[in-house]
Amino acid sequence: MRWNTLWPLALAGLAVAEDGSQAWLRYAPVHCNKHCQDALPSHITTLNATKGSPLETAGDELQKGFRDIVGKHVQVSHGCDAPPSSIVVATVSDFLECGSPLAKDSTPLDEDGFYLLTHGSSAMILGQNARGALYGAFEYLSLLAQGDFDALASTQTTENPHAPIRWINQWDNMDGSIERGYAGPSIFFAEGAIVEDLTRAREYARLLSSIRVNAIIVNNVNANATLLTPENMDGLQRIADVMRPYGVQVGISLNFASPQDLGGLNTYDPLDESVIQWWGDITDSLYERIPDFAGYLVKASSEGQPGPDTYNRTLAEGANLFARALKPHGGVLMFRAFVYDHHLTEDNWRNDRANAAVDFFKPLDGEFEDNTVIQIKYGPIDFQVREPVSPLFANLRHTNVAIELQVTQEYFGQQCHLFYMPPLWKTITDFDLRVDNRSSVVRDILSGEHFKRPLGGWAAVVNVGTNTTWLGSHLALSNLYAYGRLAWDPTLDSVAVLESWTRLTFGANRHLLDTITDLSMASWPAYENYTGNLGMQTLTDILYTHYGPNPATHDGNGWGMWTRANSETIGMDRTVWNGTGFSGQYPPQVAARYEDPATTPDNLLLWFHHVPYTRRLRETGETVIQHFYNAHYAGAETAHSFVGLWDSLKGLIDTRRFAEVRERFVYQAGHAIVWRDSVSGFYRNLSGIPDAHDRVWNHPWRLEAEDMQLDGYVAYTVSPPEAGSGATAIVTATNSTTGVARTTVPFPDGMYDLVVNYYDLYGGKSEWTVYLNDEAVGSWKGDMEDRLGHNPSIYLDGHSATRVRFAGVKVREGDELRVEGVADGIEPAPVDYVALLPAGVVD
Structure with missing residues (x-):
């Protein structure tokens, strides 16, 4: 099927902010000139559309869709006599009562199923029940809103649900x-x-x-x-x-x-x-x-x-x-x-x-x-x-x-x-x-x-x-x-569904479709990489908010989401011969595959088997621990790339939605680093095995806050320790104190992205400002609970840890770098570290 990829009518309309409330039913205009409009139905006839029924809703939705999408007013009427160039919407039983026959070879409809037939400027939408007819109307409108005029000119579809x-x-x-x-x-x-x-x-x-x-x-x-x-x-x-x-x-x-x-x-x-x-x-x-x-x-x-x-x-x-x-x-x-x-x-x-x-x-x-x-x-x-x-x-x-x-x-x-x-x-x-x-x-x-x-x-x-x-x-x-x-x-194919949603939600521009597809299809692999891989589950804090990293919480409690990690081995033994017997709950062919680590997919290895950190994966040859390190760094880098990919869509999406999505990607890029460092650091400490690439615990561009000259700030041990760089952050001495942390820049002159890792606690809205030589680089507020829609934590931990980034800051070696924090409520303006990142360095 060939899709019309014309952009929505007035690109100037992109400047008009949308709030997302209409979702994929926004019925944005598509290009449809007079010839196009004449080729579409001019009338809607609904049979037995009683007040409040889905059939009445179908007529209303079609009328609204024609008006908003292609700018055509289409009259709605009721009864068996449909004028030429009409969409007829009915249940099959009402259609037959009007004396109209169905094709002899029509596929029977299940409950909620529908027929959609179009020919030229006429269309017929018949549901097994009224709900099915409404589904058919929405299908017609989806084609219209995506600009698929070829299908609207000639299509014959029978849709039955997979399940009731x-x-x-x-x-x-x-x-x-x-x-x-x-x-x-x-x-x-x-x-x-x-x-x-x-x-x-x-x-x-x-x-x-x-x-x-x-x-x-x-x-x-x-x-x-x-x-x-x-x-x-x-x-x-x-x-x-x-x-x-x-x-x-x-x-x-x-x-x-x-x-x-x-x-x-x-x-x-x-x-x-x-x-x-x-x-x-x-x-x-x-x-x-x-x-x-x-x-x-x-x-x-x-x-x-x-x-x-x-x-x-x-x-x-x-x-x-x-x-x-x-x-x-x-x-x-x-x-x-x-x-x-x-x-x-x-x-x-x-x-x-x-x-x-x-x-x-x-x-x-x-x-x-x-x-x-x-x-x-x-x-x-x-x-x-x-x-x-x-x-x-x-x-x-x-x-x-x-x-x-x-x-x-x-x-x-x-x-x-x-x-x-x-x-x-x-x-x-x-x-x-x-x-x-x-x-x-x-x-x-x-x-x-x-x-x-x-x-x-x-x-x-x-x-x-x-x-x-x-x-x-x-x-x-x-x-x-x-x-x-x-x-x-x-x-249905995941990409095809995604592209349909994107056309309806944002538009049909090819670069926009490709970019949102690339972002979305990369999102699960990236998240799995930096949160928990090889079947280790999501290594979040299962005892608190299920959000940020805390792998230690998976063991030593009664909840049963265990990793059984110790200094030498990791993973659940779910085999029949030596473990919990879980693999034996599958039918024999599947059970045999999971019983043997040599035939278990690597991405489920630690779900089914307890192995040494030094065991090599059959698909990549990496050791288990090195895979952990590599995957977490790769996942964080992918999340970091999302910001630039999204930025390429500026001007193709209205300003409000573009800015709101971008803010999420900036946040995710920073929080992915928190995840990467927490999980990698935890298993580096537990296993005692270093990263072959010397990345874990090695951050050459960071300036630890606790090593700075502190005035009104004091050092604070983060819990869990891996949620803080060096296990330590700084907080104001009291909740009514302004804290100042100073240091001298040790890096060569150049342009850097200045990053501050801090903790945004629920229960206060601290304010921070970062300076170079008394010149403010930027300020921000601890209001993540308002901006992100959830209250992650009241503690300094992997839930509340986050980052703010100021791009393209000119820095000279020997400059004084100063961070000032003003506490609010229970939030003591916490700071973990400052990083000065050269171009291309993720940290």
Whole structure:
């Protein structure tokens, strides 16, 4: 298919700032002259478009799209008589009732499927249901907005969904906060109730519908029982009412102990008759208010959440309590497989959190009601930067399953680092599990096709907030768009999906498309390189915010995300012959591959095997420790290159979005250095093995703050120590002090980039100024919590460490360099070091 690559109409419009709120539905103008407009439909006819139905929405969206994209007013009418040069939008049943036949060779439509046929200035969009017709309208508008006039002139498409379940999970709390949300407070809740103004919820439903998401769970899986009060159920009805015109059904997460905590019963035993009755009444009340209520999501017996184990009941008995209450209404129960013991003892070589899902759920296969779907995280641990596919997908032959992905970047830089996720997702969904020694691709298991099950599909934790960008970062929205597209058709190519999103979001300029593609496709490899590779998981602080580096937190606790690193060896032994037995949870062909380090892919070596740091990788010949060093330096260099790549797009993107994305890339370039130094330094210290290239602990262009002449500043030991250069930083003597640090420049005369590494703590907004010979080079403020959309830390650590850079500073040897910091709140104007970097030096 040939795409029209004409730029949006008025490039002068690029000067007009966009806030990102319209995302990929901004309907920016494309070049379409009078001849082009005449070749497009002049009328929209919708059949049976009752008020508030998705069919009415389809007509409205098409009318708006024609007006905004090509500047053509198109009238909307209703009824069977469509004028010439019309788009007809209808369900198949209504179309047939009007006496219009379908082609005899038409492919049957599944639920939510649609036909899109265009010929000249006429078009027909037919959905299996009203929602499918709306999906078809959005597909037509996507082609129009991308300037694909060839397809609009002649196309014949049948689109059926890969799976019936294509859901979103929001982890919103009743007080308006969002667990693992990085884009402002909830669009649904505030102060224990549903918000009055649901405009934002309606706009969210529009975005979700355009990518064919059909349901949303609006509250946190760590659920609050008060959501089930009559007042809040009335509020849920209001949410459902604003989302229904877009075909998005509403569901909720439940707290297992609600009958006791809210209902006043003395038990929440799932087999107790009073508990069964209580949940039946609650479910009936919800369906009285919301007839198309989607169903429930339940997290039980996990991470301290109540569950059926309290009463020695099985997980199936707990799940079936809700499934049976939903079944008369046609509702679905999504039951999370994220159940494990978070008080494991690392001293036991056989203990392994990764074993939990199969251990808990495989014995119960076939015991769940047929409207239950087990929602399984893509890997056995917890949204890590690389994991093998969860073996549970191969072990539930008689139970519906769905994959749980995460669009919100909990372990992936929390929308402050670029991370385009589809290439990672596809390593899971395209994986062949070889069940019964035959092809068993994960995507076919998800759909229900492989094991012939009626339900199945996809769920993604998204966590949008009130920030105009929805996720806190303009580029992060590519993941939400791609999630919907891949849930509908997981065979789509990651680059093709990305380019479609880019055309709709930023425009069709070839350099722009290529650059955003290059940035996005490099983002996962770069992030994996500087955060944790060879299957080591994301080496973040798992005991705190899951953001910055702290590899030491992975061992010595009960959470089971262990690396088992010591002075000589590293990695989890998950073999059957000598380890935890995890590899044996896979079907035999896959198990044999992972059982042997000689056949295990290098990128999962330390996931499956405990090896010496000196073991050589079969793919590169590097030792494990040298690979760590090389990868972390390479990843940081790649992140550093993102700024320049983005700068090449200046003038091709409106000023506001260009500046906001650039700020993220500048931040990421600095924080990638923090990651690189922390992880490399930690393993250099632990292993005692130096970097063959003498980079680790060797920073010839840095001036350590603690070595400067200090006035009002004092030295401070950073924790963890590797989060500080030389393990030490400086802080003001008191929180009301101005600190001054002075030194003399020891480097030759020249032009340098002046970099200051400092700590931006939540709880204060210190101010810093850096001088050369009493001339201010620049000033900045510790307001990262406002600019980056999250509160990383109240400590000097790898979360709060960051850098500011002043480019092209003329320096003479012997100049006095001075940093002044003014403390604020609990933030004592901390400084780690100053670096003067010659051209081309990343540090």
